[in-house]
Amino acid sequence: MLRLKQRLLSAVRTVAPLAAASLHRLSLSTTTAARPPARFVAEDYLVATCGLTPAQARKASKYLSRLRSPVKPDAVRAFLAGIGLPKADVAAAVVSYPPLLCANVDKTLTPRIAQLRQIGLSPPQIPCLIAVVPEVFFSPVKISRLTFYLSFLGSYDRVHSALKRSDYLLRQDVETVVRPNIAFLHQCGLTDYDIGKHFMLTSRMLLSEPQRVKEIAVRAEELGVPRNSVMFKHALLALYSLNPVRLSAKLDFLKKVLGCSEADLCILVRKLPTILTKSERKIGCTVEFLMVEVGLEPLYILFRPAMFGYSIEKRLMPRHFVVKVLKAKGLVKKDIDFYNVVCLNEKRFTEKFLVHYNKSVPGLIDAYAAAFTGQVPPEL
Template identity: 45%
Template sequence: MLRLQKCILTQLLPSTSASTSPLHRLISAAAPAASPGPSFAVEDYLVSTCGLTRAQALKVSTKLSHLKSPANPDAVRSFLAGLGLSTADVAALVAKDPKFLCASVERTLAPVAVGLAGLGLSRPEIARLVSLAGEFFRGRSVASRLAYFLFLFGSYEDLLRVLKHSPNLLGCDLDRVIKPNVAFLRECGLGACDIVRLCNRVPWLLGNNPERVRAIVACAEGLGVPRGSGMFGQALQAVAFLSQEKITAKVEHLKKMFRWSDAEVGVAVSKAPAVLLKAKESLQRRSEFLISEVGLEPAYIAFRPAMLMYSLEGRIRPRYYVVKFLKENGLLDHDRDYYNTIVISEKVFMEKFICPHKKSAPHLAEDYAAACRGEMPARFISS
């Protein structure tokens, strides 16, 4: 096994001379530790050799007080350098996980690197994983967990995006936590792409207690969003960050702000669950503009709550004034539904409402751009 490890590590790590290569330093780390040095001080070592600030070193040195020699930390640093981690990377890693310096290169770190290389990860990819995973890289089962996640997420980059926010996934029990949660979400109608998208927004979800995940699903269904619907993933995202008390309070705020009945607020939340994550002040401004200025009926908004997800300053208000200007100047050939003017892309909006009027309203594009920046052109106000 050791011969196989050396073979794979030789391919992973850059070759120099036989005595100075990172591989040589990795394997030599298995040698007996040097005799304790009479002047070895952990805090000074962390500052002078590992690159930590004095404050960082003071904070983490207590976790390394048992070290009497730099032999093992030096071997770990050689291992990290061989993977390509910079001095700054090593300093950040040690500050986050000082016990990494106590890991055995031969028994733990090298076998993990061999396992990851066997999955097809390159040296830079392993280095990125070390920086993200920290203490979880020291677990001997990290390669088997990573193999499962690579299969689930489909690519290393997609997996990294989740691990950046939830590296503890690499420490979760696959059979008792991760796999049951994935199986349950699939039972709820979520496909692999849906689960990946959900994990990007709620990275801790898969590593949560399965009972908690079931409670989140039940809460999402309580919003009137059935399993398997297109909005179910969005509903899970919304309720994952809110307690039942906060959800109830937000629903009550929505009813008051938009003058909705119980039925109307139920429709709105089921069609756009993410509205629950919007700040109260932000929704209040939308309510005042859409109802008081635009003149939309509360029921109209309730059945089209997606409009509340767009920027008031950068989209809702500027487009309203463009359409208002065109109508009042007789430049629209027929009435347009306001909701449709909001949800279309910027490119389509320009093609339908700006470009056709370059001659009749030469300043329209300029005024629209100003409105999107938060400025209100005089032509829009006086129109």
């Protein structure tokens, strides 16, 4: 009986700790099950998983307030990676259009990819497009506009270049804005190539309201640039970048600095419409150099406005130095036409004025090179 009692006490001592441990594990399990899952914080997710900066994530997270878990954005990121979009481009796309992370892969993204393939985009071109305009996933009308531009510009590369400059290209209505503008520009003598190159790839003018485009054309004609002239397209682009107040101030400045009349000013603008886009500082410095340093008359400059298109440091000053040296040594005529010297391409100028006179004026080439790089050339 004594032995039986001892065995029972020993069994109790052994079972008691095990039971206690089991109860402890049960308690932990119950507590864990009752604890709610960690809250999904979009801002943290965008930084840690998508690679956005804190500032970018803070801004983008406002569009992701309905997300309660990373399931959907994880699926979107996996999908984008699967079509070849690098992680950096995924981040750029999310910054550009945060709702992208809320998309349904099966119902939205996959069908859009199929549509893009149907209009002729290749697998490598599609991720390039998504990186620039991710909102194309959510707007069928933008795919129809994309189809128009692919046809008009003739290649995806040109469309991509235009989109990189401004995704507004796909936001403006083609039928009520773009096509009427193209038709009007055709009436002004511009070709599809002109329109594509000058108005779609480098300017948003084609996307402006048609009435504004017509008003700009009238103003170009008033400034002496007729339709069907070579410079008309350049005049349109120059005037598009200037509001009426700024344009008036620029015209007044040109008349003052050149001492020219309204009629003379029209000649200037007709020859070089882009002078309207140059800063007053650039114009003033060029006029001062040509009149003070080179000794040219205002009327001479006025009728040769192409000189305003050249850099003083890289073109006008170095060539003036060479001509001045050659004049001093009697190697060229005193009345040599500076404009003709300036307009020569670099190869022709080098052959005619540097190589040709190098033996007569040792060190001329090195002195020109020094002047070209902004150094003070030595006396020759």
